[in-house]
Amino acid sequence: MARSSALPVETPLSAEAVPAKAEALSPDVQEGLARNAISFPDGIPGFEACRRFVLLTSDALAPLQRIESIEGPPAAFLGIDPRLLLEGYRCKLTETDLRALGADGDSPLLWFAIISEADGVLSANLRAPIVINPQRMIGRQVLPDDGLYPIRHVLTTKA
Amino acid sequence: MLVFTRRRHEAIRIGDRIEVRVLRVGRDGVRIGITAPPDVAVHREEIYEEIRQANRAAVAPQVDLSALAERLRQP
Numbered sequence: 001m002a003r004s005s006a007l008p009v010e011t012p013l014s015a016e017a018v019p020a021k022a023e024a025l026s027p028d029v030q031e032g033l034a035r036n037a038i039s040f041p042d043g044i045p046g047f048e049a050c051r052r053f054v055l056l057t058s059d060a061l062a063p064l065q066r067i068e069s070i071e072g073p074p075a076a077f078l079g080i081d082p083r084l085l086l087e088g089y090r091c092k093l094t095e096t097d098l099r100a101l102g103a104d105g106d107s108p109l110l111w112f113a114i115i116s117e118a119d120g121v122l123s124a125n126l127r128a129p130i131v132i133n134p135q136r137m138i139g140r141q142v143l144p145d146d147g148l149y150p151i152r153h154v155l156t157t158k159a
Numbered sequence: 160m161l162v163f164t165r166r167r168h169e170a171i172r173i174g175d176r177i178e179v180r181v182l183r184v185g186r187d188g189v190r191i192g193i194t195a196p197p198d199v200a201v202h203r204e205e206i207y208e209e210i211r212q213a214n215r216a217a218v219a220p221q222v223d224l225s226a227l228a229e230r231l232r233q234p
Contacts, residue, residue: 042200044214045207045210045211045214046210046211046212046214046215047214060225060228061224061225061228062228062232063228063231063232064224064227064228064231075218076218077214077217077218078217078224080231084231095197096197096198096200099197099198100198114213114214114217115217116213116216116217117216118216122227125210125213125214125217127210128210128213141210141214143200143202143206143207143210145202145203145206151209151210151213152213155227155231156227156230
């Protein structure tokens, strides 16, 4: 069930503060990343080797947020709360999902639909959102069996 | 790959926690029941693959996002 995402992850990082290349990270930034790391125990389909991510926010990108791997192959996703795109969006979490997230039915959770681009058209994956439990700093991509929402919910058409 | 012949109601056990049972055999398909602990994810392959490909395509879209962000900020 979709719940309020008003609870921010502790000390949100600024997207501008993190240089593009990992080698360029100062110790301060590295420590910040480690402190804000969200573990994805099952990885993300297609990026199974990435188990730790951070959530990056910036005024310029809001309400979009970046979800970047800090371990394994580089991976950066753009996400948006699906409830901002579709009023009444509800994605049911299974017991398996809740257990993996260390959450119960009442835990406040963060929800992200991953944004992708194909041929200049941007779309959001409403079918399989990323869910984060900020209290435990655990995340997971939920793969519901029912096809209630589209994988490609179109946000913009080609200019 | 291990290959088994199973009849209706017969099962295969994987480890001590996973059971795969043939529930019904039809002309076009086989109905399978899987019993697995909650920490084992079970998905139809095509769904997992679809999400996997969508994720691969999603990495760092090379487009100007400021316009999209601006539009999304509108109430």
